[in-house]
Amino acid sequence: MKIRVLLGLTAALMVIALYMVFIFVPSDAETGVIQRIFYFHVPLAWIAFLAFFVVFGCSIMYLWKRGRKWDILASSSAEVGLVFTTLFLLTGSIWARPVWGVWWTWDSRLTSSLILWIIYLAYFIIRSYISEEGRRARFAAIVGIMGFIDIPIIAMAITLWRTQHPGPVIFEGGLVTEMIWTLIVAIIAFTALYILLFSYRVLVKQDEHELNALKALRR
Amino acid sequence: MDNLGYLFAAYTVIWVGLFTYILVLAQKQRQLRRDIDWLKEMLKKADQLP
Numbered sequence: 001m002k003i004r005v006l007l008g009l010t011a012a013l014m015v016i017a018l019y020m021v022f023i024f025v026p027s028d029a030e031t032g033v034i035q036r037i038f039y040f041h042v043p044l045a046w047i048a049f050l051a052f053f054v055v056f057g058c059s060i061m062y063l064w065k066r067g068r069k070w071d072i073l074a075s076s077s078a079e080v081g082l083v084f085t086t087l088f089l090l091t092g093s094i095w096a097r098p099v100w101g102v103w104w105t106w107d108s109r110l111t112s113s114l115i116l117w118i119i120y121l122a123y124f125i126i127r128s129y130i131s132e133e134g135r136r137a138r139f140a141a142i143v144g145i146m147g148f149i150d151i152p153i154i155a156m157a158i159t160l161w162r163t164q165h166p167g168p169v170i171f172e173g174g175l176v177t178e179m180i181w182t183l184i185v186a187i188i189a190f191t192a193l194y195i196l197l198f199s200y201r202v203l204v205k206q207d208e209h210e211l212n213a214l215k216a217l218r219r
Numbered sequence: 220m221d222n223l224g225y226l227f228a229a230y231t232v233i234w235v236g237l238f239t240y241i242l243v244l245a246q247k248q249r250q251l252r253r254d255i256d257w258l259k260e261m262l263k264k265a266d267q268l269p
Binding site for chain 1: 221222223225226228229230232233236237240241244247248251252254255258259261262265
């Protein structure tokens with residue numbers, strides 16, 4: 001029931017966000033229509049960071065309390081975070097092709113983002129290689145905590161090093177009012193989508209545990 | 220600048236990626252529910268045996 005309400009809310013917010021991205025907001029004077037990728041690319045990145053922050057928090061809680069629920073929450077959030085990271089890397093690459101003339105460049109922001117993707121991919125590789133539940137959760141929690149260190153590096157990459165990536169236009173008044181509102185609505189829509197996917201993933205994980213418990217009973 | 224093709228590609232990637240993930244999750248949950256129901260039925264039958 002809760003999932004259905006969330007689904008309806010997310011769908012409505014997404015429709016509003018799409019309307020704003022394609023109809024409401026004016027095109028950027030410098031880069032033209034391609035700048036409209038920004039309204040989904042930025043929320044994807046920010047919500048991926050939020051997802052990994054949840055992984056970080058739940059991993060700490062797991063190592064402290066050793067409760068299974070913390071591992072379920074951390075791994076569910078990591079999976080959604082990995083999907084969002086994949087999508088923001090791909091959309092960034094599609095934006096770069098017409099604007100920079102290349103699909104990819106080893107720029108500090110792009111490279112640190114790719115490292116983030118590799119870290120959380122490793123998180124799942126580690127999980128798939130360890131069969132003992134407690135050990136798997138412990139190792140994954142350590143990777144989940146260590147991996148989070150990369151996020152401040154990504155955030156500061158555009159100010160610490162010389163980079164091709166656009167600067168912090170959002171906080172430096174580089175956007176007109178319509179652009180700011182479109183970005184805010186898109187961020188709200190993607191936050192709702194994250195909550196929806198995360199909740200759904202947690203439900204599926206709980207089913208996996210129920211199935212394993214029933215299998216153990218049958219033996 | 221006319222880059223509509225790239226814009227279309229970016230939004231297609233996002234929606235295809237998200238819908239694929241949701242479909243995979245939904246399929247996985249359906250399969251899990253089926254297995255859980257089947258196992259519960261088996262355990263109930265085993266309990267009823269003399």
